[in-house]
Amino acid sequence: MSQDQSLSAFVGKAAEEFDVPGVSVGVLRDGQEFFASHGVTSIDDPLPVHERTLFPIASVTKTFTATALMRLAAEGKLELTAPVRRYVPELRLADEEAAARMTVLNLLNHTAGLDWHLIDGDEGDGSLAAFVAKLAELRVIAPPGTRASYSQAGYNLAGRVIENVTGLSFEKALASLVLEPVGLANTFFDPDDVMVRRFAVGYNRGEDGTLRAAQPWKAFPAGTRGNNPGGGAVSSVSDLLRWARFHLGTGDGVLPAKELRRMQEPTVPLRASTLGDAFGICWFLREVDGVHTIGHGGSGNGQFAELLIVPERNFAVVSLANAGPDGYQFNQSVVRWALEHYLGVVERDPEPLPYDAARAGEVVSRYESDAMDLDIATDGSRLTLAVGIKPEIRAASEADMPPDYPAAGMAFLPGDGDEYLVTEGGLKGQRGFFTRDEAGAVVGVDLAGRLFGRAPEAP
The missing domain is CATH 2.40.128.50 (Lipocalin)
Known part of the structure; x- marks a missing residue:
């Protein structure tokens, strides 16, 4: 059986096992791409899923935001070690010392000390400026730089840094800095761009086991631009494999190769975390069976995304699924299978202790x-x-x-x-x-x- 056939067979079997309506998977190995999709975009209005079908990718968006900031830093337009307030002077937090000390790098490696997310930060006009204006209501859980804690709010604040440095909206700045030069022509933020293309409806499984269409469609509803930097992008397996190629390459004139590599180096350790062994600059860094990997996942409303890259093997795998919570388990099974099938890398679960x-x-x-x-x-x-x-x-x-x-x-x-x-x-x-x-x-x-x-x- 060819690699294409093996991938398709596994993806189809796993999608049925986890009862996910629509999935899309891509593998990049030594420059060659393999795609496998299964199922439909919508139970009620079904269209076949393919490699260009759009899925909300939630927190995988953070990798775009971080790369845009790295480009601005490489061009001398900001300093990663500078206080956030140099670029967002309007920033106010519940802890004034934290607001003064917090750096751009703290936002990028989740050491800013901000709680996960300001849940009502999309009131008002839904802009990043409105989001930042409400950050004083968010709990500061630790002094900046003292510990890692994953924060959606921190990345939304990073988006405001981009806006203030460039003078553009976050979405326009990201398109100019990253999406267009890398060639990500199938990645969007605006639902108006999505609705004229094939996209996957998300589903959540109820207590009775039935699947119910998820609303809002994205992790954050339309009109809440304040959440775009941390989780608002919509993309496809084909574009995400192109994104993986970029981060495996030399920067394509967008970002110096040394800065790409810098993003993949540890900045803060993680303890006993499924995310990995450390945060790089945005990337989750994890060693699997002796092999160094970088990656990022995303979870939305009935939608799950996973991107894993193995730099030393010129390898990447992307998995997108449109059902929760089972889409998460589907994606994990795909990543594990791909690592073992293509690279001979086996991920083993730790053995738990008896009840104490x-x-x-x-x-x-x-x-x-x-x-x-x-x-x-x-x-x-x-x-x-x-x-x-x-x-x-x-x-x-x-x-x-x-x-x-x-x-x-x-x-x-x-x-x-x-x-x-x-x-x-x-x-x-x-x-x-x-x-x-x-x-x-x-x-x-x-x-x-x-x-x-x-x-x-x-x-």
């Missing part, structure tokens, strides 16, 4: 971010983890939101006792760790690179 009642008692509690609650509980024989959007936020929203992740098994990993693995459910395979204060008490938990603090009323 004493350890469980230390961590059972509610934890929270600005937008979500995370509940860890025990029935005396196992630990479970549940994650959901805060009820007050869900109730206040006029748009449909993705369903919560119900309680699913988790277990501690060997080591110091503070690292864990989710063993089942939609978050299966996610790793994280618990944070302790100076007295040794558990005060927080990291999941998907985001810090959830122990709720004040929690024991």
Whole structure:
């Protein structure tokens, strides 16, 4: 069986196994491209998915934003180590010292100390300026530069840096700096550009197992431009493989090769994280079976995206899926299969420890971010983890939101006792760790690179 046929066979089988309506996958190996798609763009109005079908790529957008900032830095128009306020003097935060100290690099490697996302930051005219004006309401979770915590808000603020430095809207600046010179002709932000092309409708699975069309279509509704830098792009497998070629290359006159390589070098370590072993400049850096990889994922409303690049093997894989939460598991299975099938690189899951009642008692509690609650509980024989959007936020929203992740098994990993693995459910395979204060008490938990603090009323 040829590589094309093997890829198509696996993608079709996996899409049916995870019951995802439409998927699109691409592999780049030594300059040769392989594509495989399966299913339809929409259950109600079906069209076959192909490599140019558009999917919201959510946080994979951050790689475009970071590359645009790197180009501005290479051209001497900004300094990565400079305070953000040099370029966004209007910035105000709840912590004035943090606002003064925060650098552009802190935004790019998620060490700015900002919570994940300002959930109502799209009020007003939906612009980046309006988003930044509300940042004073966002919790500062750590002094800038002291720890990594994945932040959508930080990348939206980075988008405002681009606007103020270039004098253009973020979308026009990104097109000029990155999209057009790299040749990404099938990547968009405006729904008006999307609706005249083939695109995939997202779906969420209800408690009864049925799929329901996700609304809003993108992770953030139309008119909320303030979220575009962190997650607003729409693209295709064909364009994302071209994007991978660019980051595997010499910069194509857009960015010096040394700056491309700089983006792939560690800037801050990550502990027990599914995202990777470290953040580069935007990229998640991860060693798999002794091989260095860079990548980024994205999750939207019923849509999941995954991009993984192996620089030393001139290899990349892209996987896009239009159902939640199962699209995440589909994408992970595709990446693992592609690494093993094309490169002989095998990713192995860590082996969890048996249930420990004493350890469980230390961590059972509610934890929270600005937008979500995370509940860890025990029935005396196992630990479970549940994650959901805060009820007050869900109730206040006029748009449909993705369903919560119900309680699913988790277990501690060997080591110091503070690292864990989710063993089942939609978050299966996610790793994280618990944070302790100076007295040794558990005060927080990291999941998907985001810090959830122990709720004040929690024991």
